[in-house]
Amino acid sequence: MQRKKRVLVTGSSGQLGTTLQKLVQPIDKSIEFEFANSKDLDxxxxxxxxxxxxxYSFDYCVNCAAYTQVDKAEEDSERALLINQQGAQNLAKACHAYNIVLIHISTDFVFDGTKNTPYLETDRPRPMGIYGHSKFKGEQEVVRNMERYFIIRTSWLYSAYGHNFFKSMLKYGMERDQLSVVFDQVGTPTSAHDLSEVILKIISEEIDAYGIYHFSNEGVASWYDFAAAIFEINHIEVDLRPIRSKDYPTPAERPSYSVLDKSKIKHVLHLRIRHWRRSLAEVSKFME
Ligand SMILES: NC(=O)c1ccc[n+]([C@@H]2O[C@H](COP(=O)([O-])OP(=O)(O)OC[C@H]3O[C@@H](n4cnc5c(N)ncnc54)[C@H](OP(=O)(O)O)[C@@H]3O)[C@@H](O)[C@H]2O)c1
Known part of the structure; x- marks a missing residue:
């Protein structure tokens, strides 16, 4: 009998780790998963x-562990770099030593947003803030320390779990009559469920086209559009107002455009990616 593949998921209590955990438990019998939160494995x-x-002789490690607080990172750069750079380096070195494939998750925030066509994997990163900088450093550590890796850059991740824009909007929509959301930052909301399916596909099909990939849902939206769709789909009445980023100052500057080009991952994995609105409707159903 063929040995089951063994997969370690780090940072398993975050939103992506939790989404993966919920997804694999009911469906996957051919793969054995070990979910490690920050207490089980730092x-x-x-x-x-x-x-x-x-x-535990793993075949794959999916790194969902990260420092993800974009604004807090501006005053906490040491910790952001420790987790996002040093942590990635540690995993890459150990994966390399034990012949484990690393699936490392990164972000659209490695780009500065000055392009006006979707970002390719080959475009040069130029992060605007500490979070993006620490994630880019983490990518470099993976590339430098091993060969059998997938770096998946994704954007605007949301789910029913953890802290994310989708859940914040549902909460504020219930509490407030009026909300202002920026309309001059454009990207693509990505369902953590859809990203988890891609990660599982790489593992179950033993894809060996290692390298850097971009994955988000299809389509383009501003945060204002995303909020408007959340309220519409969830039948929440709120006076939603579009504002400029300059009228909502945050410690970390964000890219004004961070749409990712997904041609490479679609080609290699033979993927059809859902439009962000369709995925949003699915995740919203789950919240009912
Ligand atoms: N959220 C987004 O919008 C977004 C967008 C693009 C890319 N990404 C990337 O997607 C990945 C998953 O993000 P997410 O939204 O699931 O993040 P998340 O909800 O913040 O989860 C991150 C997890 O990492 C854990 N962690 C932190 N430090 C650790 C350490 N030293 N050792 C082990 N675990 C540690 C945290 O555990 P504790 O809670 O116990 O500290 C938390 O469970 C990250 O790489 C992120 O950069 C996210």
């Missing part, structure tokens, strides 16, 4: 990472 501790990866 990715900043090289000794712990090495010991953990050696002990």
């Amino acid at each position: 990715i900043t501790n090289l000794e712990a990472v090495t010991e953990f990866l050696n002990k």
Whole structure:
């Protein structure tokens, strides 16, 4: 009998880790998953990472662990770099040593948003803030320390779990009569469920076209459009007002345009990606 594939998921109590966990439990019998949260495995501790990866003979490691607080990172750069750069380096080194494929998640925030056509994997990153900078450093560590990796850059991730824009809007929509949301930052909302399916496809089909990939849902939206769709689909009445980013100052500057080109992942995985509105309707149904 063929040995089951063994997969480690780090940062398993975050929104992507939780989404993956919910998705695999009911469906996947051919793969054995180990979900490790930050207490089970601190990715900043090289000794712990090495010991953990050696002990359980994994075939894949999906790194969902990250420092994700974009604004807080501006005053907490040491911690952001420790988790997003050093943590990625530790995982890459240990995966390389034990012949494990690393699926590392990164972000559209590695780009500065000055393009006006979708970002390609080959476009040069130029992060605007500490979070994007630390994630780009993490990517570089993976590329430098191993060969069998997938770096998947994604954008505007949301789900029924953890903290995200979708859940914040549902909450504010219930509490407030009026809301202002920026309309001059454009990207693509991405369902963590759809990203999880892509990760599982890479593992179950043993794809070996290693490298950097972009994945988001299809379509383009501003945060204002995303909020408007959340309220419409969830039948929430609120006076939603479009504002400029300059009227909603945040500690970290964000790219004004961060749409990702998905041609490469669609070609390699033979994927049909859902439009963000369709996925939003699915995730919203789940919240009822
Ligand atoms: N959220 C977005 O909009 C977005 C957009 C583009 C890309 N991404 C990327 O997508 C990935 C998943 O993001 P997410 O939204 O699921 O993030 P999340 O909800 O913030 O989850 C991150 C997880 O990482 C864990 N973690 C932090 N430090 C750790 C450490 N030293 N060792 C082990 N685990 C640690 C956290 O655990 P504790 O809670 O216990 O600290 C948390 O469970 C990240 O790489 C992120 O950069 C996210």
